[in-house]
Amino acid sequence: xxxxxxRPHLAIPGPSVMPDRVLNAMHRAAPNIYAGPLVDMxxxxxxxxxxxARTNQHVAIYIANGHGAWEAANVNLFSRGDVALSLxxxxxxxxxxxxARDMGVQVQAIDFxxxxxxxxxxxEAALRADREGRIKVVLLTHVDTxxxxxxxxxxxxxxxxxxxxxxxxxxxxxxSLGCDRFEFxxxxxxxxxxxSQKGLMVPPGLGFVWLSDKAMARCATxxxxxxxxxxxxxxxxxxxxxxxxxxxxxxxxxxxxxxxxMLVHEEGLEHAWTRHDRLARAVWAAFETWGQGAxxxxxxxxxxxxxxxxxxxxxxxxxxxxxxxxxxxxxCGVTLGIGLGMAxxxxxxxxGFLRVGHMGHVNAHMVLGTLAVMEAGLxxxxxxxxxxxxxxxxxSLARG
Numbered sequence: 001x002x003x004x005x006x007r008p009h010l011a012i013p014g015p016s017v018m019p020d021r022v023l024n025a026m027h028r029a030a031p032n033i034y035a036g037p038l039v040d041m042x043x044x045x046x047x048x049x050x051x052x053a054r055t056n057q058h059v060a061i062y063i064a065n066g067h068g069a070w071e072a073a074n075v076n077l078f079s080r081g082d083v084a085l086s087l088x089x090x091x092x093x094x095x096x097x098x099x100a101r102d103m104g105v106q107v108q109a110i111d112f113x114x115x116x117x118x119x120x121x122x123x124e125a126a127l128r129a130d131r132e133g134r135i136k137v138v139l140l141t142h143v144d145t146x147x148x149x150x151x152x153x154x155x156x157x158x159x160x161x162x163x164x165x166x167x168x169x170x171x172x173x174x175x176s177l178g179c180d181r182f183e184f185x186x187x188x189x190x191x192x193x194x195x196s197q198k199g200l201m202v203p204p205g206l207g208f209v210w211l212s213d214k215a216m217a218r219c220a221t222x223x224x225x226x227x228x229x230x231x232x233x234x235x236x237x238x239x240x241x242x243x244x245x246x247x248x249x250x251x252x253x254x255x256x257x258x259x260x261x262m263l264v265h266e267e268g269l270e271h272a273w274t275r276h277d278r279l280a281r282a283v284w285a286a287f288e289t290w291g292q293g294a295x296x297x298x299x300x301x302x303x304x305x306x307x308x309x310x311x312x313x314x315x316x317x318x319x320x321x322x323x324x325x326x327x328x329x330x331x332c333g334v335t336l337g338i339g340l341g342m343a344x345x346x347x348x349x350x351x352g353f354l355r356v357g358h359m360g361h362v363n364a365h366m367v368l369g370t371l372a373v374m375e376a377g378l379x380x381x382x383x384x385x386x387x388x389x390x391x392x393x394x395x396s397l398a399r400g
Contacts, residue, residue, distance in 0.1 A: 004333035011370045012337040013145045013175060013311035013357035014198035018255075022201055025258035026251040033248055039240045041257055046243075048260040052177060052200075052269065053192060053210045055184035060234035062207040063249045066174040069193040069207030070096050071103075073170055076231045077191065077215070079223040080104040083134045085126060085167065087118045089151060090144030091341025096172055097139055103224055108135070114341075117151045117306040120159035127163035137168045137191075143176035146341030148313040148355065150180060150306050157188040168215055174198060178263055179276040179310035179359045190215040196252065199272075199310060201259045201360040205252050211235060276309040278400065279358045279367045282393040283312045286371045290378065292386030296320075300353070310359035313339070318352030320383045325354055327377040334373045364397055 010017055031038045049059045062072050078084065078100065086097030086109040094109075101107040110126060112118050118140065127135065138160060143150050157169055170191035173182055178199030184192055189212070196206035209231055216235065228245050237243045263272055284299060284307065291297040296317035301307045316324060321339060328334040339353020356374075358367055372390040377383075 002331050004329070004331060006333060008333040008335065009366060009370065010335050011357050011366075012335055013148075013355055013359060015204055016198050016201060016357060016360035017362060017366070018203060019201055019259070019262065019361045021262065022255045022258045026203075026255040028251070028254065031250055031254075033240070033250065038248070038250060038253065042240060042243065042253070045253065045257055045260065048264045049208060050210070051264050052260070053173075053184045053194075054182065054186065054269075055189075055210055055212075057185070057213055058211045058216065058231075058235035060209045060211070060231040061243055061249075062209070062229075062234075063205060063244065063252075064195075064207035065197075065204050066172075066193070066195040066207060067095075067099070069174065069195055069209060070099050070172070072207060072209050072229045072231065073191050073193050074100050074103055074105070075224040075226060075229045076209075076211075076219050076222055077137050077168065077170060078103070078105045078219075079221070081106065082136045083108060083130075084137045084139055085110070085123070085130075085135045086139045087123065087141070087151070087156070088112060089116070089118060089141060089149045090114055090147035092144045092146060092172065092174070093139070093141040094341075096141065100139070105224075114147045115149075115300060116303070117149050118156060120152070120155040123156055124159040124163045127160060127165040127167065130165065133166065135165065135167045137170050139170050139172075141172040142182060143173070143180060143308040143310060145175040145311055145355075146313065147300055148308045148311045149301050150176070150308045153182070153189065154187040161188075168218060175310055175359070176308065178269070178272055180308060181273050184210055184212075190218075196256060199360050200256065200263070202252060202255045205249060206256065273309070275363075276358070278397060279362060279364065280307065280309040280312065282364075282367055282396045283356055283358055283371065285396040286375070286389035286393040287312070287314050289387075289389040289392040290375070290385040294385045297385055310357070311337070312356045312358070313353060314356070315353055316383065318350070320352070320381070321354040322351040323381055324374065324377045324383065327381055328373050331380070332373040332376065334370055336370075336374070368393060368397070 337355030
């Protein structure tokens with residue numbers, strides 16, 4: 001008998017669980033886009049977006065998903081024939097660089113594999129080797145959703161500086177914003193991209209690009225720029241419509257206002273980072289316990305320092321990861337993430353990975369419930385594992 005009746009729980013790494021308050025804020029009639037509450041709230045909205053990124057510089061808002069935010073950054077950063085250095089630690093780092101390549105940018109990629117973070121020493125060496133200074137931008141993914149690796153942004157910035165190179169640093173924070181600590185100004189970031197559907201707790205549809213004064217000036221002549229994607233009028237808008245190059249994403253903005261109230265003004269960003277850290281450690285404790293005496297179960301990232309606080313990727317020998325995902329959803333109403341980017345769907349290894357999302361609007365009972373369902377699934381399916389993973393997660397949370 002299925003126990004899935006009731007409210008389902010989405011434990012995938014985005015789109016994340018949306019708060020009822022956000023959904024209720026969006027459930028309204030179409031607003032006036034020329035004057036009134038929607039227009040009046042935009043300055044505060046942009047100020048809070050800057051607060052989430054920890055910057056006093058610029059932000060541009062787009063009607064787009066994360067791939068659209070990549071394109072918004074790329075068209076403003078590059079001219080045809082420019083060179084980018086892409087630091088790859090998973091599918092999404094690979095994807096951002098490939099998109100730039102498809103747009104006519106020459107991309108030099110350093111692939112660090114799928115099990116660990118960027119090595120800053122290799123970045124410094126690559127930049128020192130660029131004696132003509134052709135590399136214009138270093139592309140870095142803060143958290144790659146596919147592998148759950150967390151890269152050290154400040155260390156990459158230090159590597160650029162140590163090489164004496166003037167490349168801009170552009171960072172993808174789509175999977176980390178609001179979950180893992182990020183300091184745009186303090187870490188010397190020039191461009192950062194994110195989207196609405198993960199740590200910001202809003203449905204997919206908004207893409208964001210934060211940019212420094214340096215990036216604005218350095219990229220003023222980029223020839224890939226088109227009127228819609230141009231970040232200049234959006235970042236320096238004096239009229240409401242200029243922020244969106246046309247009609248605003250009205251209901252997404254109302255939802256975003258509610259989400260930022262919750263994240264910035266009620267919980268506080270520091271507390272949100274700590275909450276995500278504690279919940280992530282509970283997930284890690286469960287997997288580490290399940291893996292005791294069962295080496296076919298393991299976290300994808302061995303070093304806790306290099307693990308994301310928003311998503312956890314893990315290996316369970318194929319096809320058991322797929323079997324477990326299917327059991328959890330069908331029998332208990334808990335949806336886990338597929339092993340994206342670790343292999344192709346027609347490769348048996350694809351069925352040996354899964355991901356647990358713990359980002360945005362998530363608390364202890366949601367995480368513990370997910371882990372308890374997973375442990376029930378391991379038992380029901382006869383998948384060998386160390387006992388007591390859910391208890392280990394509870395103990396981790398109790399320790400604080």
